[in-house]
Amino acid sequence: MKGNRRRRVSSDGAHWIPFVEKVTWPLLMLAVFFAAETGATSIGTWMNLGLQGLDVLHNPQAYLLGAQPLCSRLSGLSRGQTKLCYLYQDHMAHVARGARLGIHECQWQFTNRRWNCSTVDDSSVFGPMLSIGSREAAFAHAISAAGVVHTVSRGCRDGQLANCGCSQTARPRTLRRDWIWGGCGDNVEYGYRFTEGFVDVRERELNHPRGTRAQARKLMNLHNNEAGRRAVIRKIRVTCKCHGVSGSCSLVTCWQQLAPFREVGDYLKDKYDGATEVKINHRNKLQIRNPRYNLPTAEDLIYIDESPDYCVSNEKTGSLGTEGRVCNRTSLSTDGCNLMCCGRGYNTHKTTVKERCKCKFHWCCYVECKTCHYVLDIQSCK
Incomplete structure (x- = not known):
């Protein structure tokens, strides 16, 4: 599952980032076969499925006889x-x-940043930003791959997928002997492998000249996809439940359970903050740009391009700028007006907010509240 990583040093002292050895399984073999058969990808990204409102399980129209096949209708x-x-x-x-x-978690994690993970109304999802090999693109790939691992693993557990069921992972050695290892755990093993085959095939279809920037971006995406998948595995936990008469806990059953996705998002956000800049070398491998930095592991995020300036609007880079963004004049963090507004200053306007207040419970049985009006100062970037 974790693969074997070998650290190698070239004759000129450069550190190579070895590619993670993959788990061979039928879906991955099919993916490689399809990559060899096609050779080109469509415009856009598979992440667009998250914006299409797709729900096959509750969409019987998708299977009507004579209808256009479902998969050919997915942009x-x-x-x-x-x-x-x-x-x-x-x-x-x-x-x-x-x-x-993944998209929703990305937007939550970057709510108070200059780049707030905003989406656009086309199949690219994130617009031109995704075409730049920045640390933002690295995070977008990682969190999206993690999201698929999470939902597919949970779908297996819930019996919604024909190819998988409850987790078959081995009993942890640290589990107490008198506790039962069972229940229906989240099948993260299958979720990992399916996501690896489905998400990575997009990159493996592309055959770029060796040593080019396009090849570097392909390797970058594959690395960050893997980092996202491993983040879900890193946060998985063992959950136990007591059984017995009157809560005696005479029997304890334990199983494998996914962590809340917010924990995965927090973990990858830390990886974003510590992402490593890399470049491609003459051996067609990714190499850290500054040899003084530590070699990134398979769980770290990497990028090949510096982030664009998100302070001003720029259609070419996909930056929406920060003009009009709400900020906090008293904060010294990224949501503070000084940082959010990039030194341009801010405007202050008053707004009236209505809230329920002074609520009282009356026996029996209702709650009576008054409506209070508050005047607040709102700051927004110039």
């Missing part, structure tokens, strides 16, 4: 992903939920 999929979609149609609702989960 953003590459050719290999479309073929995998035909083989695993019942998985696609979970892929869509995973993409949506």
Whole structure:
């Protein structure tokens, strides 16, 4: 599952980032086959499934006789992903939920940043920003892959997928002997492997000249996809429940359970803050740009391009700028007006807020509240 990482040092002292050895399994073999057969991907990204409102499980129209096949109607999929979609149609609702989960978590994590993970109304999801190999793109790939692992693993546990069921992971050695290892755990093993095959095939379809920036971006995306998948595994936990008469806890059953996705988002946000800049070398490998820094592991995020200036609007880079963004004049953090407004200053205007207040419980049985009006000062960037 974790793969073997070998640290190698070249003759000129550069540190190479070795590629993580993958788990061989049927879906990954199919993905590689499709990549060899196609050779090109469609415009957009599979993350667009998260914005399409796709829910196959509650969409019987998708299976009507004579209707256009479901997978051919999904924008953003590459050719290999479309073929995998035909083989695993019942998985696609979970892929869509995973993409949506990743987008929402990204927007929550970056609410108070200059780049706030805003989306656009096309199949690229994040607009031109995603075409830049920045640390923001690294986070977007990682959190989206993590979202799919999370939803597919949970779908297996809930019996919603034909190819998998409850987790079959081995009993932890640290578990007490008198506790039962059972229940129906989240099948993160299957979720990891399916996501690896489905998400990575998009990159593996592309055949770029060796040593080019396009090849570097391909390796960057593959690395960050893996980092996102491993983040879910890193945060998995063992959950136990007591059984017995009158809460005696005479029997304890334990199983494998996913952590709340917010913990995965927090973990990847830390990886974003410590992301490592890399470049491609003459051996077609990614190499850290500054040899004084530590070699990133398979769980770290990497990037090849500096982030664009998110202070001003720029259609070319996809930056929306921070003009008009709400800020906090008393904060010294990223939501503070000094940082958010990039030194341009801010405007202050008053707004009236209505809230329920002075609530009282009356016997029996209702709550009576008054409506209070508050005048607040709101700051927004110039």
